[in-house]
Amino acid sequence: MLKNKKNFDKMQKKVLRVESISKTFSSVKALNNISFSINQGDIFAFLGPNGAGKTTTLRILLDIIKADDGQIEWNSDGNAHRIPKANQIGYLPEERGLYLDIPILKSLTYLASIRGMDKTEAKKSALEWLERLGLADRAKEKLQVLSKGNQQKIQFIASILHKPIFAILDEPFSGLDPLNQELFIEFIREINNQGTTILLSAHQMQLVEKIANKIFLINKGEELYNGSLSKIYKTFENKKIIELHYKSALNENSLKNFKEAENIDVIENSIVKLTFGQNSDLKTVLSNLAQLEGDFDISTHKPDLHDIFLYLVKNH
C-alpha cells in the first residue's frame, strides 16, 4: 500500500510549471496568459492550428526566446530551475535541421555529446536506434542522401538519443506517411514507458488522442482547454455529431433550420458537422434533415478531439 502511495506521489511530481506567460511580436499577441503544468510520466499534448502559439511556447520553455511576462519552473531533478539542464531535455524542433553534409552517425554523436552524453555511449546508442529504424546500413552516409521521412527519423533519434528525462517534440508527425506516423507513436509510447515525460505539439488530433493523457488546446495564443483527455471526452460524451457528406452542391442557407444544433461546421463546402446536445429533440432533427436540399450521405458519431476543438474554438 505504502509502495503504491510512493509511486502515486512520484507520478504526481510536477516536472514543469508554467505560470501566466505572455509574448507579443511587434503588434501580434502570440501568447496570452498561458498556464499549465506537467507531471512526471505524462504525455502532454499541446494542440492547436498553425499559428496558434504552440512553437512560441516551446521556444520560451527552452529559453530560446524570452517571454514578456510569466514564470517557468523546471523541476526535472528535484531542484527548481529557470532553464532546463541540457542533458535532461530532448528537443525535436518544428523546423527540421541537421548537418546535411556530415555522416549521420557523426552528427548524432555530436548532438548527444553537447547534451553531455559520453561519446562512446552516444555512438553505441545511435547505432542501436538506427538499427531499430532500419537505417543502420546508412550510418556513415550523409544526411542529404536520405529521403525526407528518413531524415525525420534521424531528427527524432537526435532528440531522444541521450535518454532525456523530458522530451519536447514539436510537430513530430509532420510530413510522415501513415505507417511512419504509427511507428512514431509506438516510439513515443516506448520512451515514455522507459521514464521520459513527453510534451508534444501537433495539429493532427487523431494521432495525439492515441497517446496523450493530458492536452492543452490553444487557439490564437489563448487557452481553450487544459486538462486530461478522459475528462474532456467525458464533458462531451453526451453530445452527438451528425455528419453530412454532400455529393451535390451545398446550400448553406438550408442549414439555418437546425436551430437546436449547438454547433454547425462546414468543411470545404462539402461536409457539414452538426453538434447536438443531450436534450436535442431527435424528431425535429430528423424532420429538418428530411427537408434538406441536395444529395448527401449521413453518418453519426461521438465527438472526437478534432470535433471538440472546433466546438471550443467556435464557442471561445
Added chain:
Amino acid sequence: MNYIKQIITVTRWEYSRFFKPKNEAIGIIIMLLLSGSLYFGGKYALSESMPEIKVFVLNDNNGTLTEILKNNFTVQQLAPSQKDIFIKGLNENKNNVLLDIKNGTIELYAYKNNRDIKKLKTYLDIYNQQIEMQKLGLSAEDLASVLSPASTKETFIIKDTSRNRLILSYFFAGLMILAVFLSFAYQFTAITGEKQLKITEQIVSAISPQVWMDGKILGITLTGISSMITYSLLFILGGVIYFQFTGTSVLTILEYLHFPSIALFLPFALMGVLIWNAILAAIASVITDPNNSGKSSLMMLPLVFVIASFLVTRDPDSGLSVFLSWFPLTSATSMPMRWAITEVGISQLIGSFLILLLTFYLIRKIAAKIFRVSILLTGKEPSWSEVYKFVRMK
C-alpha cells in the same frame, strides 16, 4: 556538463568540420606541382638557346661585325646585287635578317621585331663600341676603366639583416591575410549555412548561445592557425628547395627566420584571428540569405585593416605606425611587423596585447548577443538600427 567542456566539444566539432588534413595535403600537392611546373616551365621558356634567325651581312668590309655575331648567330655575307631580292623575299623567309653597314649606320631589315632582334641589337651596340674605340684609339682596358662605377664606401642604417626582417614582417602580414580569408570563408559557411539548415535552434536548445559562439570562434580560429602553420612550413620547405637550386646554402633560410619575432607574432596573430572571427561571426549571424544580403560584403572588412598594416613598413616609427600597432583591428599584424623592423619597448607590446585581449572579450560577448536574438530571424534581415538594439538588449 560544464562550460569549458561544452566549449571544447563545440571547438573540436567546428575544427574537424573545416580542417581536413587530406584536403589540405591534396591542395598543397597541387600547389607544389603547379609552382614546380611554372618555375621549370618558365625557366625552360626563358632559357638561352641559339636564336632562330639567320643574319646576312652587307658591306662588313673588315669582318668586324661578322666576327662579333658568329658565336651567337648563323651569319652569312650577302652580295650587294642580291639586296633587293633579299628584302622582297623576307615575306617568305621570315627568319632572315639583313644588316647593311652604310657610313657608320647599320640598316636592319627583318620580317618583324622580336626577341631575337632585341638580342641582335645588343651585339650591334658592342660592334658600335668597337668602331668608336678604334676611331679614338682606345684599348678595351681603357674603355672598361671609363665605364666602371664610382668607388664608394657604403654605410646603411638598415643592414642586410634588417632587410631579412622586413621580408619576415611581410610574411607575417601575408599569413594574417591567409588566416583572415580562411576565417571569412569558414565562418560565413558555418553560420549562414546552419541558419539556413535550421540547425541553430537544435544546438541552442542544448547549449547557450555564448558557448556556441565561443566554440565556433575557437574552432575556426584553430583551423585558420593550422592552415597558417601548414603554409609557413611549406614556404620554408620551398625556400630550402629554392636555395638548393640556386646554389645558396640551405642555412640561409635561418637568416630570415628571426625566432624572437616569430615568438611574438604567434600570440598576436592568434588574438587577431580570434577578434576577426568574432566580428565575422557577428556579421554572419544577421545575414539571413547570403545570396541576397547587402551585409555579405562586410565580410571583406577585415582585409582592409590587415592590408593597412603594411603601412608600418614605410616608416615603423611614424605616428601612424604607432597608432596602427595599438589599434586593436590592426595591431595583431602591425605590432609584430614593427617589432621585427624597429625597436619597440616591452610596455608597448604588453599594452597592445592587453587591448587585443579586452577587445576579443567584448566582441565575442556582442557576437553571442546578436546571434541569440537573430537566430530565429530567417525571414526579414535586421537593419543596422535593429542590430544596435540587439546589442543593447539585456
